[in-house]
Amino acid sequence: MKDGKDGKYMGENILSDDMHMYGTVFSVLGKCTDDYLFVLDIKNDKYVISDSAADVFPFEKTELSDAFTALKSIVYPQDYPLLVANLNQIITGQSKEHDMEYRWVGRDGKPVWISCRGQVVEDSDGKPAFLVGRISDIGKKSKIDGVTGLYREQILQKYMRRLLDEDCFEGYLLQLGIDNFKEINEKYGNEFGNEILLNLAECLRSIVQDKGRVFRMGGDEMMLLVKGNFNEKKEDPAKELYRQIRGKIDHLISQSGHVTYYTVSAGCVYFHKGEQDIGKIIESAGFALHQAKIGGKNNCIRYSHAVYEEYVHTLDVQEELRKDIENDFHGFELYYQPVVNIGQKKILGAEALIRWHSSKFGFMSPGQFIPMLEETGLIIPLGRWITKTAIEQCVKWQKVVPGFRMNVNLSFVQIKKSNALQDILFLIHTLNVDKNVLMIEVTESGEIESSVAAKVLRSFKDESIPLAIDDFGTGYSNLRYVKDMTFDLVKIDQSFIRNIINSKYDYLVVKQFTELAHSLNLTVCYEGVEDEEVFRCVLDLKPDYIQGYYFSKPVPAAEFEEKCLNQQVEF
Incomplete structure (x- = not known):
C-alpha cells in the first residue's frame, strides 16, 4: 500500500x-x-x-x-x-x-x-x-496464433472497424491459403507444416511491412489487410502484391534447396468507408480464395458478386433437388427418344432421359442440374429411380412390341460410388425381366479407363448386360478400350453427324469408324439426325441404329406411345 x-x-x-x-x-x-x-x-x-x-x-x-x-x-x-x-x-x-x-x-x-x-x-x-x-x-484467448505469432481474426475485425471509421478509407483484404497443405502435413509431419506456416508469416510480414497488417485465419490460411484502391484502368494492387508474395516464396524454396515445394492461392476483396458488415467482407475474401482453389490453385481471384450470386443459386438448386428426391422424386419425369432399327425400319427401342420441373425454379435443362446431381452424389438415388421407372415402362411396351429395349444412362459417379451393377441386377430379378431389356449407356471420357470404372464395366459384360458407349468422338476416343471392354454398341456423337453434309472430314471419320466397328462385331448408332437431308446421307454409311429429332425429340411416355411405339419408318 x-x-x-x-x-x-x-x-x-x-x-x-x-x-x-x-x-x-x-x-x-x-x-x-x-x-x-x-x-x-x-x-x-x-x-x-x-x-x-x-x-x-x-x-x-x-x-x-x-x-x-x-x-x-x-x-x-x-x-x-x-x-x-x-x-x-x-x-x-x-x-x-x-x-x-x-x-x-x-x-x-x-x-x-x-x-x-x-x-x-x-x-x-x-x-x-x-x-x-x-x-x-494469449494463444488460449484467441488473440494471437501460437505458431506464427500473428493476430487472429477477432483482432482483424476490431482493426477493420477502426479503419472504416476513418474518412475516405479504401483498402483490400488478400486471403492466402497454402495449396495441398493437408498432404504436406501427412507426408512430412505437423512440425514441418508449422515451419512452413511460420516461414510464410515471416515472408508476408517482410513484404507488407508498414503498408498493412497480417493475420492468421483458420487452418493454412492468412489474411493481409492493406490500404489501397482498385482502378480498372490500372494494375490491380492486390494481384501485384500476390505476385510479389509468390516470387518471394519461390526464392525461399530455392534457397532451401527445394526440400519441399509448395504454392499459395489467394482471394481478394476491396472495401471502403461506409461498409458496415465486416463479417461479410471477410467472407467475401474467403469465397474468392475458394474460387482460386477450385480454379486450379496457385492463382489469385478477385471477389465477384455475380459469381457469388451464381454460387448461392447453385446451392439453392441443389437444396431443391435434394428436397424433391426425398419427396418421392417429386418434379422428376422420364422422357423417351426413339431409337430406330435401320435393318428392320422400325422403332424398337428408346433412350430414357431425365427431366425436372422444380416448383421453385420451373423447368431446368438437364445440362444444368445433372452436374449438380453428380457433384452432390444425389445422382445415385435418382439413378436407381430412373432405372426402375425405365424398366417398368419397357416391360409395358414389350407387350406391344416384343423385343423392345430401353437405353438407360449410367453416370460415372454411380459407377465409382455405388454398387450400380447389384442395384440393376436386383431390379431385373424383382421385376422378373430379361437382362436384354436394358442397354446401359456410359459417356465416353477419361474416367472410362480408371481401374474402378473398367472393373465395373467388365462386370456388366460378365452378367450379359449390354453396354453402349455414348458421345463417342468427343475428346478421349480410344478404340482399344472399346474393344477391351467389349461394348456392344457405339453411339457416334451428334457433333459429327450434324455437319456431315458440309464436312468431308466428318463424313470420312464417320464412314471409316462405322466400317471398323462392324469389323469388330460392334453395332453403331448415329445421334443427332435432325432432317431428311442428313438422314439420306447417313443411310449410305450403313449404321445399325439412328436417333434424332428427324424421328422425334424426347417426349413423355404417353406421347411416345401415341406417336412412336411400334411405328414403321419409311425410307
Missing part, C-alpha cells in the same frame, strides 16, 4: 525478506485466475510465479534465484534480447511499467505466445525494487 506522506510503496521489506510467503499467496490467487501472477525482485535477482505456470512451462521450481539467468531457459531464444532490453529500461528507471507480447517455451519445446504486463514498485529512495504483474497465455 502507499504511505500517505510521500506516495512510496510500503511493504518492500516484506517482499524482500519473505519471497516464499509471497509465492504461497500467489499459489492461492493463481487458483482464481487463468493468468500467472509474478514478482520480480530486481535488487536481489529473485523471481516468483504462480505454481500453475509449471504445468505449461519448464520451471523446475516457481521460486527462482539468479532470475535473469533462469528466465533465459524459459524465454524463446529469438525473443530474449527484446525482454532484456525492456527490463533494462525498468532497472535504469526509464520505464515504470512492463507491457510485452512475446514467446516462452512450453514443456513440449514449442513456442507459446504470452502477454506480460507489470508495474514497478519503488523503494523508499524512489528506485525500482520490484516488478509485479501477470502473464496471460
